[in-house]
Amino acid sequence: RSAQLINFPITKVICVSKYGCHCAKTLELLPSDRYELVYNGVDLTRVSVDSGRAAEFRRRFNISDNKKIIVQVSWVIPEKGITDLLEVARLVSAKCPETQFVIVGDGPYREQFSKQANEMGIGDNVTWTGLMKDPFGEGVYDAADIVCQLSRWEEVFGWMIAEAMAFGKPVVATRVGGIPELIDDGKTGFLVDRSDVGAAADRVLRLLDDTELRKTLGCAGRQKTEEKFNLQTNVGELIRVYGI
Numbered sequence: 001r002s003a004q005l006i007n008f009p010i011t012k013v014i015c016v017s018k019y020g021c022h023c024a025k026t027l028e029l030l031p032s033d034r035y036e037l038v039y040n041g042v043d044l045t046r047v048s049v050d051s052g053r054a055a056e057f058r059r060r061f062n063i064s065d066n067k068k069i070i071v072q073v074s075w076v077i078p079e080k081g082i083t084d085l086l087e088v089a090r091l092v093s094a095k096c097p098e099t100q101f102v103i104v105g106d107g108p109y110r111e112q113f114s115k116q117a118n119e120m121g122i123g124d125n126v127t128w129t130g131l132m133k134d135p136f137g138e139g140v141y142d143a144a145d146i147v148c149q150l151s152r153w154e155e156v157f158g159w160m161i162a163e164a165m166a167f168g169k170p171v172v173a174t175r176v177g178g179i180p181e182l183i184d185d186g187k188t189g190f191l192v193d194r195s196d197v198g199a200a201a202d203r204v205l206r207l208l209d210d211t212e213l214r215k216t217l218g219c220a221g222r223q224k225t226e227e228k229f230n231l232q233t234n235v236g237e238l239i240r241v242y243g244i
Contacts, residue, residue: 005107016040017178020156036241039181040157041231042166048237049167053139061127065142067100068166071144073135073160074151076107076128081150081174084197085202086126088150091201093125096208104140106131133209141167143215146207149173158182161230164187165221170214172203182229188221 011188013019013035021035026077055069065070070092082103103113103126110128117126141147148166149155154177161182164171169188173179174196183189190203207214 016157019178038237041234043231047166054142057139070146072148073104076110079153084150087197088201093130102127145232166225168218168222170217
């Protein structure tokens with residue numbers, strides 16, 4: 001009864017994914033028709049592939065031109081699947097040494113995971129950039145050939161996935177939370193089960209071996225971002241919901 005009284009003035013709750021809506025509705029705090037879906041959006045006016053930024057990113061982090069770059073942008077915490085990503089890096093590097101896994105972000109476990117990478121013998125194949133305030137402007141997605149997001153926890157949306165897709169990059173991600181709403185498996189990227197490092201490594205290797213597949217998935221991802229995750233369009237939806 002108290003929850004009903006507290007929430008009575010709330011006319012709408014905006015959810016950023018169908019998964020988020022489902023989770024909120026299961027709490028039964030509000031009538032289901034008060035929940036509204038408006039996806040997070042990417043500012044597409046800032047998205048343009050820039051070879052100069054890509055070259056500068058490689059120079060900054062001492063990554064040679066002959067290496068393919070696999071990026072994950074996330075907090076450096078266990079929930080983001082960093083251990084799984086390192087195992088994928090070990091499997092992929094064994095078959096394709098000219099790859100560099102770049103982990104963009106920071107967190108309390110960074111030193112521990114960096115030590116783990118060295119102990120696994122892949123220290124030279126993993127780059128830790130630390131926190132980057134503007135991945136767009138600093139060339140993260142320009143330089144990436146493939147983007148991973150191997151989260152173990154239930155991501156409500158997966159903003160970095162939408163950003164990567166906006167740049168036309170194929171994504172390999174885990175089938176958790178709202179991520180399947182962004183990635184159509186085999187069409188805009190690949191989905192794998194949580195902690196299935198063998199499947200993730202297989203998909204990364206497949207993409208590394210097939211330039212046309214990377215382009216095809218990347219183009220489809222860009223198109224989906226324009227259709228569903230365009231910031232300008234989705235802000236318009238927010239304005240409609242607020243009745244402004």
